Amino acid sequence: MEVTGLIDRRWTRPLVALFAILIVALTLGGGLSASADSINDDSDWQIKGNVKNDGEPLGGVLISVSGNGFTGEVKTGDDGKWSVGVPEGGKYTITLDESTLPKGVIVTDKDGVVIPPTREVEFGATKTALSNYFLGVGVRETTSFFDQFIQRIFTGLSFGLLLALAAVGLSLIFGTTGLNNFAHAEMVTFGALATLTFAVDFAWPLWAALIVAIVLSGAFGFVLDAGLWRPLRRKGVGLIPMMIVSIGLSLALRYLYQYLYGGSTRQLPGADGADLKFGPISLSPLDLLSMGISILAVIGVAFFLLRTRLGKATRAVSDNVSLAAASGIDVDRVIRIVWVIGGALAGLSGILFAFYRPGVSWDMGFQILLLIFAAVTLGGLGTAFGAVVGSIVVGLFIEISTLWIPSDMKYVGALVILILVLLVRPQGILGRKERIG
Amino acid sequence: MVDFWQIIQNAGVELISPTTAAYALAALGLAIHFGFTGLVNFGQAGFMAIGAYGYGISTLTFHFPVWGAVLVGIGASIVFALILGVPTLRLRADYLSIVTIAAAEILRLIFTTNTLEAVTGSADGLSGYKGGFADLNPIPDGTYGFGPWTMNAYDLWLRIVAWTIVIIACLLAWQLMRSPWGRVVKGIREDEDAVRALGKNVYFYKMQSLILGGVFGTIAGMIFILPRAIVPANYATTLTFFIYTILLLGGAATILGPVVGSIIFWVLLSAVSGFVARAQAAGWFDLIGMSSVQAGQTRFILVGIVLMLLVIFRPQGIFGNKKELAFVK
Amino acid sequence: MSSDVKPTKGSPVKSVDMHVGEIVPGVPKKDPIIVADHVTRTFGGLTAVDVDHVEIPRNAITALIGPNGAGKTTFFNLLTGFDKPDTGKWTFMGKSLAGIPSFRVARLGQVRTFQLTKALSLLTVLDNMKLGAKGQKGENMFVALLPWLWRKQEEEIEAKAMELLARFKLDTKAEDYAASLSGGQRKLLEMARALMSDPTLVMLDEPMAGVNPALTQSLLDHILDLKTQGMTVLFVEHDMQMVRHIADWVIVMAEGKIVAEGPPDAVMSNPAVIDAYLGSHHDQDLGEDPDQEKENVNAIKELLDADDKS
Known part of the structure; x- marks a missing residue:
């Protein structure tokens, strides 16, 4: 067997071809890999298309394809044609770089109506997907910086709020048990997968699927606690070993999904509702619903923690476990409830994330795990309300930063902020100032 | 039928493969961090990425000789360790874990972004940097070895270099851990305030440990890319978790544990995934409707389960002294 | 665990007449080893330490007493660099220590132990001891790789460690993990380890807490021994008997302030101290933890009950 380490075998062949092209490109001094009109010719899955300006083929236009962890760029040949081999089927985003077009020419549809240069294609029954571009003379209406800014704030808020749901659960679990639960990501994915199963595979009405999915997510939290974490706590396993167990669980669950x-x-x-316009902001009803649900859930958690006996007991356990136990609080019960709430919130967060992305995939929770951790740490480890604040900061920062940095780097900004905040304020935004060292 | 001989042969290849050596070295670095000093570094993948890209970029973009590229990688990893360590080594252990995992992801995203494609190759990564290393090969062309270990001169040269480095690193770590320096870092693992009260500059020792283990990880990253290409997707958090699995398999606070752990990990992984794939092809799993793609995914599920079981039932690993558990507190 | 222990062997004569002028809180000493001024430390609005002026006499055993929450341990942490004060400065043997990190403080000869024993569990008892030695060449990472440079020093350190362990009757345990020691033995180990660095000032944070009565006698003798060997001792303790027996000077803290000081008998009979601070616990063990715990528990219960009613 050829040694391939962690590279998925399917990748090897197209990659070798790609590298060959890359080397040629590099040695030619171009430094660009996009000088060919086709890349990854020998891949089974091909996205093809042509670019025509007023019926005439146009060469030298830069097309980029991304999706499913793949990105690639090509320039159209003189015949206006291009093709990109991709590693697998599914959805891909295709962008025509309008700065490589002749002056005054932009992307239109067949009838000459101006449309965006970015679109999605999905492989159907065949392993070839087509995406043709028509060009025409026109002017692209660009949104003003301010309008974009406002739009980003809303998108960021929406993302931050759904992060908050997962972050609050993670924070409550950390507060009461001391566990850094890496498998929280899989609890997020669980909610989305459960909804997918009931709403699509079983074709239940969406509202019923959502309720069942959230209930199941809570039950999942209960099962994890009763079947794994409580026995481990009983056994007296330390916090760092528990954290590593959660990493193992995360791996196993993720690949099981x-x-x-x-x-x-x-x-x-x-997932595809029409957008509503509010001045500069365009939001889908789904975005609004998502934000509303998130806010309601956060308020619900706040009410639980501040106003109910159980919530107070939860805070007491977070504060000092032995003291809480001594005062007659059933610590195990509190922790069990925290796991159920954490599971349900994570599941809800996953469902909202599935509409936000959009789409359900096996590793969607893992994609935002670090952001959830960043939010919890930013807000102050173990403080539930800090987690909400941290999440909103992370969500806003990610969306707003894309005004300046490339969108494939947007998570970088959030993680850099995390490190910087720890430098100045290690206890987090809302954390109590105490000896952390 | 399932060709068991072929499965065994394939697993045998992993016994001395450079990948096994690279993982062993990275795990040894992690043993210095986690097992001996008690630093919960979740960014070992980042150190490996720095080794890979440091070497690749210096060679391809700046046309550095091999030794120059190696030094660039090591230098970069020292800088990376300082950036990670300065803000976090004074804080509670969780902070280091979160910052290291975040920093490793930052690196991976930077190496993946299209913006820097001219230098990093974006998602496609880099290749074509092996010439310098191959030119140093004193072994004449030909076929060497026997059975599953039949290889050409480059592969033989690579294996000799990789395992020599692993042996040297083990000797270094062994000597350090039986010295007064090792005593201080093990003391820090147990209780850093106590060590501080005895007049030791704990922060300084933690930083030294972070740098040393990080440099091991970086060199491992260089060994890792010599039999293959640099692909940014390889440096995801999962890589760090695999190295933890290896470390815990062998024993966190041991010198030989990481090496033996890596060998067992790769041999078993190859054997198990080889068996599942062939058994699936032979129709053994038709009852549960397993497809060939699913067969390939079972190994990751198994790694996760093994990691959990190890921590729960044998936290000291194969070589670890039951009493000297790095993390039982 | 009130103990009736008394120093047994030829205990040193109690030092007397160490102060200058009238005995009031903050009285100057003839030969102070530590002089602290205006040291304050607050935790979120709560003032833990607010010491205007205090001097610790040299070559004497000084006890720092006071109820829980009086700021004794915080003051200890401040003096040893384990915590940073909001204001104030202090000197150790004439050298200003404010802002000096804890490990440097230790190197200057001011070594401490902890209330909750910090034996390094998964190191052997001997390694615990060796770690205490100062100026080890092999603690440099690069020198560590060249054993011939440090082997001789290591042997000397080992000999010294074995000698100390013999004195503390731990020599038979030298090769065992510290984790296997009893609570009292860990206290002994921690003290012995502190002595490996030949300190000038030994600061003991509740050396008797959690120690089996059979071992308290030996611990007491060891503390008196330190003075005989020319060291200065400052310790935090609750056990009044012990304070009375071995301390040359007692400093009383309450609510972060120094409220009284003086020779033990004078302080213990000071009505102000008894009424205002020792209260009915006089002559009893002031290990207030159970009470404090109960108080906190009640607070939580009240919180929950109040909630129920609302």
Whole structure:
């Protein structure tokens, strides 16, 4: 067997071809890999298309393809044609770089109506997907910086709020048990997968699927606690070993999801609603609903923690476990409830994330795990409200930063902020100032 | 039928493969961090990425000789360790873990972004940097070895260099850990305030440990890319978790543990995934409807389960002294 | 665990007449080893330490007493660089220590132990001891790789460690993990380890807490021994008997302030101290933890009950 380490075998062949092209490109001094009109010719899955300006083929236009962890660029040949081999089927985003077009020419549809240069293609029954571009003379209406800024704030808020749901659960679990739960990501994915199963595979009405999915997510939290974490606590396993157990659990669950649901991204019903315009902001009803649900859930948690006996007991356990136990609080029960709440919130967060991305995939939770950790740390480890604040900061920062930095680097900004905040304020935004060293 | 001989042969290849050596070295670095000093570094993948890209970029973009490229990688990893360590080594252990995992992801995203494609090759990564290393090969062309260990001159040269480095690193770590320096870092693992009260500059020792283990990880990253290409997707958090699995398999606070752990990990992984793939092809798993793609995914599920079981039932690993558990507190 | 222990062997004569002028809180000493001024430390609005002026006499055993929450341990942490004060400065043997990190403080000869024993569990008892030695060449990472440079020093350190262990009757345990020691033995080990660095000032944070009565006698003798060997001792303790027996000077803290000081008998009979601070616990063990715990528990119960009613 050839040694390939962690590289998926399917990748090897197209990659070798790609590298060959890359080397040629590099040695030619171009430094660009996009000088060919086709890349990855020998891949099974091909995205093809042509670019025509007023019926005439146009060469030298830069097209980029990204999706499913793949990115690639090509320039159209003199015949206006291009093709990109991709590693697998599914959805891809295609962008025509309008700065490589002749002056005054932009992307239109067949009838000459101006449309965006970015679009999505999805492989159908065949392993070839087509994406043709028509060009025409026109002017692209660009949104003003301010309008974009406002739009980003809303998108960021929406993302931050859904992060907050997962972050609050993680923070409550950390507060009461001291566990840094890496498998929280899989609890997020669980909610989305459960919804997918009931709403799509079983074709239940969406509202019923959502309720069942959230209930199941809570039950999942309960099962994890009763079946794994409580026995480990009983056994007296230390916090760092527990954290490593959660890493193992995360790996096992994640690949189990992939095993059961496959590697592709699937859509939930109702993901494509028309946008509503509020001045500069365009939001889908779904965005609004998502924000509303998140806010309600956060308020619900706040009410629980501040106003109910159980919530107070939860805070007491977070504060000092032995003291809480001594005062007659059933610590195990509190922790069990925290796991159920954490599971349900994570599941809800996953469902909202599935509409936000959009799509359900086996590793969607893992994609935002670090952001959830960043939010919890930013807000102050173990403080539930800090986690909400941290999440909103992370969500806003990620979206707003894309005004200046490339969107494939947007998570970098959030993680850099995390490190910088720790430098100045190690206890986090809302954390109590105490000896952390 | 399932060709068991072929499975065994394939697993045998992993016994001395440069990948096994690279993982062993990275795990040894992690043993210095986690097992001996008690630093929860979740960014070992980042150190490996620095080794890979440091070497690749210096060679391809700046046309550095091999030794120059190696020094660039090591230098970069020292800088990386300082950036990680300065803000976090004074704080509680969780902070280091979160910052290291975040920093490793930052690196991976930077190496993946299209913006820097001219230098990093973006998602496609880099290749074509092996010439310098191959030119140093004193072994004449030909076929060497026997059975599963049949290889050409480059592969033989690579294996000799990789395992020599692993042996040297083990000797270095062994000597350090039986010296007064090792005593201080092990003391820090147990209780850093106590060590501080005895007049030791704990921060300084933690930093030294972070740098040393990080440099091991970086060199491992260089060994890792010599039999293959640099692909940024390889440096995801999962890589760090695999190295933890290896470390815990062998024993966190041991010198030989990481090496033996890596060998067992790769041999078993190859054997198990080889068996599952062939058994699936032979129709053994038709009852549960396993496809060939699913067969390939089972190994990751197994790694996760093994990691959990190890921590729960044998936290000291194979070589670890039951009493000297790095993390039982 | 009130103990009736008394120093047994030829205990040193109690030092007397160490102060200058009238005995009031903050009285100057003839030969102070530590002089602290205006040291304050607050935790989120709560003032833990607010010491205007205090001097610790040299070559004497000084006890720092006071109820829980009086700021004794915080003051200890401040003096040893384990915590940073909001204001104030202090000197150790004439050298200003404010802002000096804890490890440097230790190197200057001011070594401390902890209330909760910090034996390094997974190191052997001997390694625990060796770690205490100062100026080890082999603690440099590069020198560590060249054993011939440090082997001789290592042997000397080992000999010294074995000698100390013999004195503390731990020599038979030298090769065992510290984790296997009893609570009292760990206290002994921690003290012995501190002595490996030949300190000038030994600061003991509740040396008797959690120690089996059978071992308290030996611990007491060891503390008196330190003075005989010319060291200065400052310790935090609750056990009044012990304070009375071995301390040359007692400093009383309450609510972060120094409220009284003086020779033990004078302080213990000071009505102000008894009424205002020792209260009915006079002559009892002031290990207030159970009470404090109960108080906190009640607070939580009240919180929950109040909630129920609302």
